[in-house]
Amino acid sequence: MDLTVTTADLAAAAADVVRLVPGRLIDPVLSGVLLTADATGVVVGASDRERTARVRRGALVHTEGRVLVPGKPLAETLRMLDQPQVRLVVEGSMLAIRAEGARFALPLLDVDLHPGLGTPAHTGVQVSGEHLSSALSTVATTASRDEALPIFTGVRIRTENERLVLRATDRYRMAIATVPCAAEAELDVMVPAALLAEVGKQLSRAGEVTLAMDANQLTLRWSDTVVTTAILDGAFLSENKLNLSGVDTTVVVHADTLLDATRRVALYSDTRGVISVEVGDTTLRLRATAQQTGEAEESIKATVTGGRTSPSYLSRYLQDALRPFGGREVRLAIQPGMRATILTHVEPQDIDLTYIVMPMLPPNH
């Protein structure tokens, strides 16, 4: 293999691929990056058997070829180069990265041991990259990071009435976002949230994204990038049954006002981190108290209808729930007892968001 390419182009591709497939410490092959040069360009790819990523870049290819090299060192070297052009050329058992005045060489790994990049699916669902990115920034971070309970580490993605519904829970809260989509096929799949969180970050620069499903993987495709991921087993989380019959108190408030007050009052919360929200006629009064820390109380204006049910929350969860509504008003539908509170937008949005958070026993209970 021997090719010349714009450094910044290849550096961005390598960085994206390494972030999408961080690899596995125990197996250097699965932490490798596969470079495939054909007549018109180079594909930067990686696979850890459960997920794959590939990015295509135009290049001046002198000799075609296919090599596997350590991923992170390649990405780091390209990132740190100031020289605008870089040449990648196989020299003996090394891949040389040559730029003006400099030569770096990475050992070649055995390309035959690599699982390859598989065959991505094509027909699927189209959605705006910006919408999906925004939805994932809330939903993918709500899933659990506890690998011992894999069923809570996934995001359920499903087409419903020309919208794509994304849903995740860690048992204590649940986020449901729906975005407009154009569906050539039905989709109903649960995939790892960690990968989707990284996809969401990279998507914010993309136009249209296609999601396509086959027997055992989901393919996401945008710009020059294709990502595949194995599907999690998750019959659960498939239904959209939200029983709101218990709601007796509804509060409308500016999300940022409540978020800022929550942050301040949370400084004084007990070791659990619980704050109470007292619902008044035209105010919410946030309270926290702890023997050691002191006590805090802050009132903010709110529009209250129905009863005066006054729940307590883990302040961290309430903050996570409020953040995606930032800059807008949010409606809190509160149920009595230990039943969930449901947060929704007041004004309709392109991305329809429902965030469900469980209450906690009040402080000093």
Place this chain on the structure above:
Amino acid sequence: MDLTVTTADLAAAAADVVRLVPGRLIDPVLSGVLLTADATGVVVGASDRERTARVRRGALVHTEGRVLVPGKPLAETLRMLDQPQVRLVVEGSMLAIRAEGARFALPLLDVDLHPGLGTPAHTGVQVSGEHLSSALSTVATTASRDEALPIFTGVRIRTENERLVLRATDRYRMAIATVPCAAEAELDVMVPAALLAEVGKQLSRAGEVTLAMDANQLTLRWSDTVVTTAILDGAFLSENKLNLSGVDTTVVVHADTLLDATRRVALYSDTRGVISVEVGDTTLRLRATAQQTGEAEESIKATVTGGRTSPSYLSRYLQDALRPFGGREVRLAIQPGMRATILTHVEPQDIDLTYIVMPMLPPNH
């Protein structure tokens, strides 16, 4: 105590004091902030017995008084308040922090157990805050952080020929900076580098700084802030004997060019992190190699005089040494064998800087 004050003013004072005296976990009193309100304002102070800090702020004082409260919670609460004015008032056994719509209350600590803020010295040495801040950013970070060897955790500060000389070493490298000063008294003292590093950060906003010494402490005074610190015992590090008779190779190079190349080549260094610098007629060739990682080589233009002694360095130390010369040319005076390399400015600067770094055995030695 009862006073009203501009929130941002008091928040900045509390944050500065808490950063200068982070306190001790084992003793809440030494992690406390002392608030002293008199007719015209409030002094925010702290002491951990070895260091003290106090900042004065104008305030509308309704009732004078003196209280001790937990420092970090006070600073955090003030930092997070959006309300422009805040009222601090003693209510029973609590200090209430009242702002529009909100009340926070911190428990009062026993002010009689606090060691107080002592008496700072006055007559001393004047130096520009900007100069001292810049010198400390290099010198204070070169000292060791290893508390087991307290003698290497200090910065020696000494007046010599109308300049203030600051010097620190961790045994592997040494930084010496001299800045112009106006001295009413001689100064020769060794004080903890960690405190000076924080002082350096806060000083960048200050005009003139005064350093004054008495029997067992050094006082630093700028704007509305006074800091004192206990003196370390350090007869050593007092002499400015730099024996450069062994220098046989001198290299002049742009500091940023060498720094950038060092960073790139260091990606390929061995487990020790060593890179070698081969001195040619008009170039420096940086090399690193490691069995697992691969190999790197980069050449940069340099002006070389004298011999061709080619040392190796810990890349991290070489980067630390080059960083303070950023944006300018640097002269490396290289000695053969395992003797130190001395880095200095090529063009005279207000802050005269000498950085000494020890070489290492070359890679694969």
